[in-house]
Amino acid sequence: MQSLVSFKKVIVVSGNFPILTGLDFETGPGEVVLVKGRNGAGKTSFLRAVAGLLRITKGSALVLGVDLISNPADARHRVGLLGHETFLYEDLTAKENVTFVLKATRSNISKVDAALSAVGLTGRLSDLRVSSMSAGQRKKVALAALLAREPELWLLDEPHAALDSWTREVLDTAINSSVANGATVLLVSHEPLHGSLMPTRVVELAGGKVITDTRDIKPVVAEKVPL
């Protein structure tokens, strides 16, 4: 099986503190990996390391065939990261933010309206500045950008936080649809997963390394998102 993410004995140090301590992880296309662990276990750092945002201190790390040690930036544009931060500009509107993301990633900007509509940001809401939006609405804007981008690797850090049940279902359906098309999802969540989204694998981290890896949980049911 082709590896989309291959981490071998990865160590990441922040300041003098090791945040990933010899982490081994491998995943291929079409998987939904639920990453679990207590606070401070290294879940967010793991996702940021996969996104190429943390410098790998030691070990080997390949993401989408790119060596993160020699070329940490080369795989980033193929990765979608939705985390605690939304990466949005407060003085731009929802539509302007999504358009900027699509232009920056050289994606098709004709999908902007459809993506915003898919998360329920239509009409006046799409022209509202992000500074006037609630936390949930901001997350919807970031989600719309992710849906429109269709990345090969989705890195989702507590993606359901601040989302209403309808938008959670939109996100779950979008994830399932992308996985059916060959994308891979690494999902950090403290909440039990409801609805249509089921992980195919559960990985538990503690002290910056994988301590349990449970496979073949349940296959994902593919469903197209109407974009």
Next chain:
Amino acid sequence: MWRDALLMAGKDLRIEFRSKVTLNQILPFAFVTLIVFAFALDTSPGTLQKVAPGLFWLAVLFSSIFSVDRAVAIETNDNAGDGLAVYGVDSGGIFLGKVTSVFVQLFLLEAVLLVGVVILYGPAIDGWPLVLLSAFFATVGISAAGVMYSQLASGSRAKQTLLPLLLIPVTSPVLLAATKSWQDAFSSTASLGDPWLRLLIVFSVVYLALGAVFYGSILEA
């Protein structure tokens, strides 16, 4: 890189024109600096006409600290800078985009400020081409060095005090060259072969090149 630079410049300018910080805060600050320095020196017309170029460029340099700080701060809100990294935006493009955005804001500010200088101090300007070219390259130099050092300082907890400490000494050659060049332009010795103009061109080209090459390393650090 150029495509990313245009994208970044467009985005930053849209944010700046919408927030109106340059118009409502930086421009009044520049005028206040201009007037306060004049009071501190001498209010006689002869002296003011003589020192007008220096006062103008001091006001621009101090104002530029706010502009470059804001240009970098845009990317720290909600960690938007990490977003740019994930989107694969070229670091040279980010640098050139931010320099362009700061350049446009400062150049507009200088245009308004120059009107103020002419009205307040009444200098006779003979060499307009030299004034404009010097202003162009001095502004490019200040913008390029400013964006680089502002990004360097942004990682520090004391960035508000560190930025002027880094930027003012580094841009002092621009201050000197732009002042001398304008003094020449304000007198009958104005010439496009002015040696101070050449220094401004060299400074701006060097800092543009340094930024385009090293900005990525500064971002990753």
